Amino acid sequence: MYKIADVLPNGYNIVVNSLKDDLNGAKAICWKAKVLKDDDEGFSYEISKCLYFDTCKEHGYPEFCKEFCTHDWYAYGVLKKHSKFVRKSTIAEDGTVCNDTILKLK
Template identity: 40%
Template sequence: MKIKQQKQIRAFLEEEFESGKSSALFDTQEKTLRTLIENTKGKSKNQMKTLTQTILPRIALYQALQKTGFSQEDVFRHMRKYMMDKVAAKKHSSTAKMELVPGFYAIYSKVFLKIMRTTDLQESTQKAGKNYFDITITKCLWHTACVENGCAELCSLFCDVDDVTYGGLKKISFSRTQTLGYGGSCCDFHLFKK
């Protein structure tokens, strides 16, 4: 299976480090990723696809950086840069482009809520009104994967991606008071029409 995320990770490492170091880090990340995928058991086909394509490559990058002798502070700094400058910026750009579609809020809220009601990637409850929708997530595959792979602290960066994705949009606003990744009992998403 081709993992699209790997191209982005390789490019990031090439930007951050000289060629010998970036190649060695990428090799370590790829080996770590293969091990993570092989060791992941008891997941549905949908969960495994999301883990393989999205979550585990980032966990593998984090673990590869840890294996290279960086301080934990430097590891987290590099991961934060990757998650914010690459992952979050791309998601924000994509969402901002979708806003150009007439009726964006109505379409987005309907699709978002339908996905949340039917997915096995999270356990959640939903509530919606005319100009808002709330999602309360009590179990999340991103958080579970970080915990299962011994890096619960990394999950906060996955949470931070949401802040960038929805920050500064013209037609929709977003807030939360807590997340699982930051030690909360849930992720309480509140999205509303501007």
């Protein structure tokens, strides 16, 4: 979906609005998220509690959560024309938060 959205003139807005819906809509029960930045340069957020990590950890396989984190690269790594995915940290990879940004390319 995002690969197609990226080539559309309003691709950045499609991607960011989808993320906002994930962070604040019905899926919001899966994590505790905070928007750090939402301006002309990009959209940044952090997740401090993640259902995927908590579930993997509870069942004794916290390292498996990295597979969920890797999926984000498949979903957002295709963004190249109007936006770019930048990941600073994940809870699963020894971070205290997941910190991601969708940069708006000009």
